[in-house]
Amino acid sequence: MxxxxxxxxxxxxxxxxxxxxxxxxxxxxxxxxxxxxxxxxxxxxxxxxxxxxxxxxxxxxxxxxxxxxxxxLKIDDTQLIYNIIGQIGDSINMTKAVSLVNFFLERGIIKEREARIMLAAVNNRAIDIDSEIKNNVRASILKSMLASLLR
The missing domain is CATH 3.30.56.130 (Transcriptional regulator CtsR, winged HTH domain)
Known part of the structure; x- marks a missing residue:
């Protein structure tokens, strides 16, 4: 529910x-x-x-x-991606990462398949490392994937 x-x-x-x-x-x-x-x-x-x-x-x-x-707001997708990459910073938790991916999906910036791949790459099972740096690694991966959308 x-x-x-x-x-x-x-x-x-x-x-x-x-x-x-x-x-x-x-x-x-x-x-x-x-x-x-x-x-x-x-x-x-x-x-x-x-x-x-x-x-x-x-x-x-x-x-x-x-x-x-x-x-x-009518924001250019490229500018929006740049803004969000800057806002992610050095760390992001899984809940916020899911929210961002869903936002990009909802806006039509990415497709359903891309969203599933992005979420698989940043989920806790994929990032099987010490929890102290997990959110840092997740942020790096997510920012890298978002940057690839700019090409």
Missing amino acids: ARLSDLIEAFLKELIKDADGQIIEIKRNELANEFKCAPSQINYVLTTRFSVEKGYAVESKRGGGGHIRIIR
């Missing part, structure tokens, strides 16, 4: 898709009521799933008529 965060993310992405991939405006409290969750859960989804590095801008207006605006 999907986690609540996944359901909220999927719902918001469907709204964006229905809005021709442009801009949607939501009321955080209304969305929280619809999903029967705390407004902080909505904030969590917006912060973790709709960040600039994932191709979104989130603006909020507080007050009685307040709303949250989610904007799908």
Whole structure:
């Protein structure tokens, strides 16, 4: 069963898709009521799933008529890859690596087969080394694979 965060993310992405991939405006409290969750859960989804590095801008207006605006950014794929390579840094855990690969798949930058290969290369079984450096090796492998997309 999907986690609540996944359901909220999927719902918001469907709204964006229905809005021709442009801009949607939501009321955080209304969305929280619809999903029967705390407004902080909505904030969590917006912060973790709709960040600039994932191709979104989130603006909020507080007050009685307040709303949250989610904007799908039109970022060149090459620039996006460069930005994400820079953000990976020297270390990445498996959860974040999976999230990034799924993001590239969702954006159409990579295909399903490429995503499976990338995930196989960075998973914990493939990187069978001391856990202290596992995330460093994973980051190097992932950045190398992403850099190969730029060629």
